[in-house]
Amino acid sequence: MNSVNPENRKEREPYVVTSKGYTAVAINAAAKAGEWIKSRQGQVKELGSKTSAQDLVTEVDKGVEQMIRRLILTHYPDHAILGEEGVEPGADNVAFALEEARKHDYLWIVDPIDGTTNFVHGFPFYCVSIALVASGELTVGVIYDPIRDEMFVAEKGKGAYMHGIPAAVSAEREPGSSLIAMGFPPDRVFAQPANMAGLQQILPQVRGIRAGGSAALHLAYVAIGRVDGYWEVGLSPWDCAAGVLLVQESGGRVTDTLGKPYDIGTRHVVASNGGIHDFLVTSLGEAKGTGFES
Missing domain, CATH: 3.40.190.80 (D-Maltodextrin-Binding Protein; domain 2)
Structure with a gap:
């Protein structure tokens, strides 16, 4: 149905992360976090809410964010991390936290479980999301879906990939x-x-x-x-x-x-x-x- 625009399709050569740099760290953190999240589905013991009864948070969210923080800071102890579970709910609190975070040259933006409500209900549509902003520019983006074992990776100026295969948006115009x-x-x-x-x-x-x-x-x-x-x-x-x-x-x-x-x-x-x-x-x-x- 959604045809791929051939103009956007790069050579279908697998993309390999060869360095121990930012992207490799993000992929490693997302993969380890995703494995742990998947192992905990159906085992949530503490269910809380933030802004409303619909805004759920679990001990898994909090634990995964701490895991990701440790994995990143092990490699880059001077980098800043802006994570969902580290910010008080509310648009004003988010805006304030972001302005403080922008002061850093290297800022990691982390959502330990994007789709917490799905996770809680066992609905298989949730993921780990990790991005790096360097000198004000989005530089790395990694999303990992542990249910489908799909790893999406993007580097500024180097394209986007799923499991190493170049990604391209659809060609649909209607x-x-x-x-x-x-x-x-x-x-x-x-x-x-x-x-x-x-x-x-x-x-x-x-x-x-x-x-x-x-x-x-x-x-x-x-x-x-x-x-x-x-x-x-x-x-x-x-x-x-x-x-x-x-x-x-x-x-x-x-x-x-x-x-x-x-x-x-x-x-x-x-x-x-x-x-x-x-x-x-x-x-x-x-x-x-x-x-x-x-």
């Missing part, structure tokens, strides 16, 4: 033939109405919409052409940093919901193969579903 992903974050007051408005506007115009419950995996799916586009209002940096680089390095496009360039502080995100991007942005504007409406 909204009516496109499959779109979206999300519903836990915020029922601000984000949900905006996302619902976008859904009502876009759904009648496309082939289908999927909401799997993991922003990072949705972005990875855009990068490899499984879906043609994705949008969501109300995200945090750890939800999308790694996935954004994957999309960009696969030949896709990422902006905010107004069409402005993505920044690691962008909360309202549109990602696509490029061919249907303007359609998504325009539709969200018409629906007043950008998240920027007063």
